[in-house]
Amino acid sequence: MSTIGIPRALFYYYNGDKYVRFWQQVGLDVVISPPTNREIMEQGLKLSNTEFCVPVKLLCGHVWYLRDKVDYIFIPRILGGELHGKRRYGCPKFMGLPELVKNTVPDLPPIIAVDVELDPRKLCRAFIAACKAIGVNTLHVVDALNILLEDETKPQPRVEGDLILGVVGHPYLLYDEFLNLNLLGKLSDMGVTYVTSADIDHTILDTYIKQDYDVHWLYEREMIGAANYFATNRKFNGIIYCVSFGCGPSSVVSEFMQRVIAKRIPLLMLVLDEHTTEIGLLTRIEAFCDMLRWK
Numbered sequence: 001m002s003t004i005g006i007p008r009a010l011f012y013y014y015n016g017d018k019y020v021r022f023w024q025q026v027g028l029d030v031v032i033s034p035p036t037n038r039e040i041m042e043q044g045l046k047l048s049n050t051e052f053c054v055p056v057k058l059l060c061g062h063v064w065y066l067r068d069k070v071d072y073i074f075i076p077r078i079l080g081g082e083l084h085g086k087r088r089y090g091c092p093k094f095m096g097l098p099e100l101v102k103n104t105v106p107d108l109p110p111i112i113a114v115d116v117e118l119d120p121r122k123l124c125r126a127f128i129a130a131c132k133a134i135g136v137n138t139l140h141v142v143d144a145l146n147i148l149l150e151d152e153t154k155p156q157p158r159v160e161g162d163l164i165l166g167v168v169g170h171p172y173l174l175y176d177e178f179l180n181l182n183l184l185g186k187l188s189d190m191g192v193t194y195v196t197s198a199d200i201d202h203t204i205l206d207t208y209i210k211q212d213y214d215v216h217w218l219y220e221r222e223m224i225g226a227a228n229y230f231a232t233n234r235k236f237n238g239i240i241y242c243v244s245f246g247c248g249p250s251s252v253v254s255e256f257m258q259r260v261i262a263k264r265i266p267l268l269m270l271v272l273d274e275h276t277t278e279i280g281l282l283t284r285i286e287a288f289c290d291m292l293r294w295k
Contacts, residue, residue: 001027001028001029002028002029002071002072002134003028003029003030003031003069003070003071003072004023004028004029004030004031004070004071004072004073004074004112005030005031005032005033005063005066005069005070005072005073005074005109006019006020006023006030006031006032006033006073006074007033007059007062007063007065007066007073007075008032008033008034008035008036008062009033009036009055009058009059009061009062009172009176010055010056010058010059010094010097010172011075011076011078011094011097011116012032012172013170013171013172013174013175013176013198014171014172015148016032018147018148018150019074019076020032021144021147022127022144022145022147022148023074025140025143025144025147026131026136026137026140026141026144027136027137027140028072028136031066031069031070033062033063033065033066034065035176035177035178036058036061036062036176036177036178036179037178038178039061039065040058040061040062040064040065041057041058041061041178041274042061043060043061043064043065044057044058044059044060044061044062044064045057045061045274047060047061047064047104047105048060048104049104051246052093052246053093053244053245053246053247053273054179054244054245054246054272054273054274055170055172055173055176055179055244056093056100057274058176058179059097059101060101060104060105063075063101063105063108064105067105067107067108067109068107070109071109071110072109072110072111072112072134073101073108073109073110073111073112074111074112074114075097075098075101075111075112075113076097076113076114076115076116077094077095077096077097077098077113077114077115077116078090078091078094078095078097078116078218079095079115079116079117080117080118080218081117081118081119081122087216088118088216088217088218088221089216089217089218090217090218090219091217091219091247091248091249092248097113098111098113110134112130112133112134113130114126114127114130118218120149123148123149124145124148124149127141127144127145127148128141128145153201154199154200154201154202155201156201156204157195157199157200159193159195159233159235159236160193161191161192161193162191162293163191163192163193163237163289163292163293164192164193164194164195164235164236164237165187165192165193165194165195165236165237165238165239165240165289166194166195166196166197166226166227166229166230166236166238166239166240167183167184167187167194167195167196167197167239167240167242168196168197168223168226168227168230168239168240168241168242168257169196169197169223169241169242169243170219170223170242170244170250171196171198173242173243173244173272174196174197174198174242175198179272180242180272180281181276181278181281181282183240183242183270183281183285184196186281186282186285187285187289190285190286190289192289194240195230195236197222197223197226197227200225200226200229202222204225204229205221205222205225205226205229206225207225208224208225208226208228208229208232209221209222209224209225209228215252215253217249217252219249220249220250220252220253223241223250223253224253224256227239227241227253227256227257227261228261230265231261231264231265236265237265237266237292237295238265238266238267238268238288238292239257239261239265239266239267239268240267240268240269240270240285240288241253241254241257241267241268241269241270242270242272243269243270243271243272244271244272244273245271245272245273246273254269257269266288266291266292266295268284268285268288270284270285
C-alpha cells in the first residue's frame, strides 16, 4: 500500500484531520510529521530563503522530515474563492506552496498538489484528479469526498474566570507549541481562561466581520471577526494577538488591531519568529496579565 505524508504545519492546522481521513478512506497509509522540534526547525531554517516567514520555514522542515519516509507528500494550494459576494484570497505563499517546497527542499518524492477552493464542486474535482493521477480507484474517492465537505459547527465558547483573554492568530501560530513557546500552556499555568480565534464558529465570525470592514484575505478576515467578538463581549478582559514576523497579509490586521481594537480593549501584540525567546515571551504575557488584574 502506498504512503502519503502530511506535514504538520500551515494548512494542517486548518483541515488536517479531514485530509488525514480522506487519504485513509481512499486506501493510502498516512504519515504525519511529528510536532515541531529543534531538528525540524533547524532544517527548515537551513533550507529556506531568508525572506520566508517562519511558518513557511517550518513547513519546509516538516517536508524534509517526511521526504524519505513516504511515497508521496500532500501539499495543497490554498486559492480561496467566492464568499459573501467577494473574491477571497489566501496568502500568496499559500497559493504557491507546492512550487515553493519543490524549489526549496531537495530529493523529494512526488508532491500531490491539490487546488483547494471554497467552491465544493471545484474542490471535489481537484481531489478526484489528484487521486486519478496516482492510480486510486475512483469508487473509493466518491465516498471519501463527503469527509472534505463536512461542516464543522463549533459550540459557543464558555468563558468563566477572574481573568479571561481572547487569543487571536492563525491556528498554525496558536497550536504549534514549539513555535509559540507553549503560549497557551503558559496562560493556563498563570490561571488565565482563554478563547482562541479558532474556537469561534464561522457564523459568529461573519457577524462580527461586518461590523467594521471585510478584507479580501481569506483567513485574516476571520481574525478581524474574532477580535471584534472579543472586544464586544464584556466578559473578556483583553486580547493577545499573535503574528508571524514578515507576514504580509497580517500587516493589514495588525493596523486594524492597533488603530481600532486597542481603543476598545487592552491589546498585547506578540510577534513570533525563530529568534523569539521564552523569557522574553513570558515576561510580556506576565506583565500584561498583571496589568489587567490590577485594573
